[in-house]
Amino acid sequence: MVATIQTFTRALQTPDLSFRTLGEARPVLDANGLPRLMRTTRFAEAEISWQGRRWLLALPLSPAALFTLERTLQQMARCSSPWLPECRLLRGEMSWYGPTGTPRSYDLLLQLLPEGRSFDEALCCEGGERLVEELDALQQELRRLNLCHGNLRRDNLRWTGRRFVPIRFYDAGVGTPERDDAAFDTLRQEVLRAAGIPGVSDVEADYEAPGRWPGHRWVSNLFEGMVCVEDETGYGYVDAENRPVIASQYLWAGDFHEGRAEVQTAEGMGLIDRQGHYVIPPEYEIVSYVPAESVSHVRQNGRWALFDYLGRRISPFVEDGERLGVWAEA
Amino acid sequence: MYTQSITRTHRTAFILLIDGSGSMSERIRFAGRAMSKSEAVTDITNGLLFELIERARRNDGVRDYYDIAVLGYSGNDEVYSLLPGTQPMHSVTELAALEPQVRRRTIECRQPDGSIALREVPTPVWVEATAAGQTPMYEAMRQARDLAAAWCAHPAHAGSFPPTIFNITDGEATDCSEEELIAISEQIRTLGTSDGNVLLLNIHIAADDTQRTVFFPSEEETDLPNRYASTLYRASSVMPAIFNEAIREAKGPGALPPFRGMSYNASLDELIAMLNIGSISVKTE
Numbered sequence: 001m002v003a004t005i006q007t008f009t010r011a012l013q014t015p016d017l018s019f020r021t022l023g024e025a026r027p028v029l030d031a032n033g034l035p036r037l038m039r040t041t042r043f044a045e046a047e048i049s050w051q052g053r054r055w056l057l058a059l060p061l062s063p064a065a066l067f068t069l070e071r072t073l074q075q076m077a078r079c080s081s082p083w084l085p086e087c088r089l090l091r092g093e094m095s096w097y098g099p100t101g102t103p104r105s106y107d108l109l110l111q112l113l114p115e116g117r118s119f120d121e122a123l124c125c126e127g128g129e130r131l132v133e134e135l136d137a138l139q140q141e142l143r144r145l146n147l148c149h150g151n152l153r154r155d156n157l158r159w160t161g162r163r164f165v166p167i168r169f170y171d172a173g174v175g176t177p178e179r180d181d182a183a184f185d186t187l188r189q190e191v192l193r194a195a196g197i198p199g200v201s202d203v204e205a206d207y208e209a210p211g212r213w214p215g216h217r218w219v220s221n222l223f224e225g226m227v228c229v230e231d232e233t234g235y236g237y238v239d240a241e242n243r244p245v246i247a248s249q250y251l252w253a254g255d256f257h258e259g260r261a262e263v264q265t266a267e268g269m270g271l272i273d274r275q276g277h278y279v280i281p282p283e284y285e286i287v288s289y290v291p292a293e294s295v296s297h298v299r300q301n302g303r304w305a306l307f308d309y310l311g312r313r314i315s316p317f318v319e320d321g322e323r324l325g326v327w328a329e330a
Numbered sequence: 331m332y333t334q335s336i337t338r339t340h341r342t343a344f345i346l347l348i349d350g351s352g353s354m355s356e357r358i359r360f361a362g363r364a365m366s367k368s369e370a371v372t373d374i375t376n377g378l379l380f381e382l383i384e385r386a387r388r389n390d391g392v393r394d395y396y397d398i399a400v401l402g403y404s405g406n407d408e409v410y411s412l413l414p415g416t417q418p419m420h421s422v423t424e425l426a427a428l429e430p431q432v433r434r435r436t437i438e439c440r441q442p443d444g445s446i447a448l449r450e451v452p453t454p455v456w457v458e459a460t461a462a463g464q465t466p467m468y469e470a471m472r473q474a475r476d477l478a479a480a481w482c483a484h485p486a487h488a489g490s491f492p493p494t495i496f497n498i499t500d501g502e503a504t505d506c507s508e509e510e511l512i513a514i515s516e517q518i519r520t521l522g523t524s525d526g527n528v529l530l531l532n533i534h535i536a537a538d539d540t541q542r543t544v545f546f547p548s549e550e551e552t553d554l555p556n557r558y559a560s561t562l563y564r565a566s567s568v569m570p571a572i573f574n575e576a577i578r579e580a581k582g583p584g585a586l587p588p589f590r591g592m593s594y595n596a597s598l599d600e601l602i603a604m605l606n607i608g609s610i611s612v613k614t615e
Binding site: 002004005006009010013014017018032033034037038039040041044061097155 | 377380381384385386387388389432437439440441447449451452454576606610614
């Protein structure tokens with residue numbers, strides 16, 4: 001059963017009772033104390049604060065909305081790019097009871113809302129040439145990543161002080177990055193039109209948080225005492241004191257949850273434990289670990305199977321539409 | 331037929347008819363609270379209005395995807411709009427601009443271990459509960475027919491998804507015979523746009539769950555509990571195929587379409603399911 005916006009609103013009002021991992025999230029409220037919502041064609045969205053950062057939490061308005069995004073999210077997760085905000089698909093995140101008292105759960109999409117300014121604010125405080133350069137840089141980066149945002153416009157860009165970071169990847173897709181070309185042209189024209197307006201600030205702000213784990217090309221956050229980092233040799237893990245724990249060797253790696261982390265090698269994706277030992281060998285197209293259920297959803301040749309915490313396959317590989325049981329539950 | 335997506339240029343309409351007769355003051359338990367059936371139905375109606383407004387909301391404001399009327403019927407042939415204003419039909423933009431009262435309500439949240447947690451949350455209220463007098467359902471149907479006819483006759487709606495009418499009651503009409511009720515229902519169901527005929531869903535709600543329930547019956551489920559349930563069955567639309575998946579999900583995998591848009595002795599949860607299926611299953615831009 002598809003969750004309603006009313007159910008989503010109730011969950012935002014009672015996060016500790018309704019969300020699995022976002023129990024401490026706080027939604028942005030309107031003057032009446034109701035969560036402030038926004039809708040796209042296929043998602044309803046609320047802004048929340050969680051773990052000291054701001055996020056967009058999105059409810060798919062149909063199961064198909066997420067199926068079409070899934071491959072893109074996997075691709076984004078593998079990319080190491082400061083132009084891409086953190087996006088997570090939270091399996092079974094929202095729980096409630098259906099009309100007949102049956103427990104229900106539903107997947108939600110969590111996207112980091114980068115610190116910084118809106119596009120319109122950036123127009124007021126940055127030079128037009130600089131902004132056009134950064135739009136060019138973003139366009140090149142999306143081409144390099146072979147990603148298409150699909151809905152680039154003023155509201156869907158954040159200015160971090162260094163670059164534009166796109167948000168709301170609801171219409172994104174892998175391949176055909178040229179689909180964004182017309183949107184980039186429009187944005188450049190908007191910047192140039194506004195360029196004649198005098199700036200209100202000549203001070204270039206740096207909105208990047210100072211690094212706690214220096215010396216790496218990129219760092220994630222501390223999860224279970226481990227920090228995922230990217231070095232010249234690839235992705236790996238350091239401890240809270242920035243000491244190497246698992247050598248930087250992967251094409252991509254995810255954060256640790258319940259002692260497990262997804263990693264990508266040239267041979268495929270796998271799952272490792274805290275010692276760096278493979279629990280699921282790196283030979284699959286996708287390995288998506290769900291900490292709340294202690295299972296991994298694993299894709300091979302386009303078919304999906306469930307693996308348990310110890311890496312044992314517990315279901316046969318089946319076609320996409322039958323996978324997971326997530327939608328069947330929901 | 332019934333394939334037109336809801337857009338600003340192809341909006342649709344929802345008309346809710348709500349029984350406000352004396353029997354609706356009967357006490358029931360809903361969402362963890364004791365209340366009258368009338369209060370429960372208005373709670374659910376306010377929830378539906380919230381859902382429709384939020385589904386129409388975009389970053390540039392609320393878009394006119396829906397026209398909405400909520401009519402109450404009670405007393406002696408009294409049919410009245412439960413929304414403010416002189417006209418019964420409101421665009422969803424107008425409805426959103428009404429700035430409803432926001433009341434704090436205690437809701438019941440069931441936890442995984444079965445225990446109950448109570449929380450007070452703000453809830454917007456557009457319509458208020460009433461319960462007194464008789465059940466002038468025929469007059470309500472007649473006014474709904476006129477509203478739907480005027481809406482369908484508007485050139486801008488010629489190709490739109492047709493209006494959907496929900497009639498929510500706990501009793502039998504006191505101002506007409508069963509044949510007259512079926513006749514006015516047929517008049518409603520013959521109205522339409524080029525995308526299909528007006529859909530009429532009759533939802534008969536019960537005070538408790540001890541009686542046998544009929545919920546979106548299929549053609550095989552002809553063993554209806556009594557004559558009045560049969561009348562409601564005949565007075566209701568056959569649901570178009572686009573609703574089949576949602577109805578089968580609510581009824582269970584064995585259910586076979588076509589389904590009739592009616593329920594008899596439905597629980598309030600089934601009422602919510604029927605309203606959701608009839609309103610938000612249709613693809614909106």
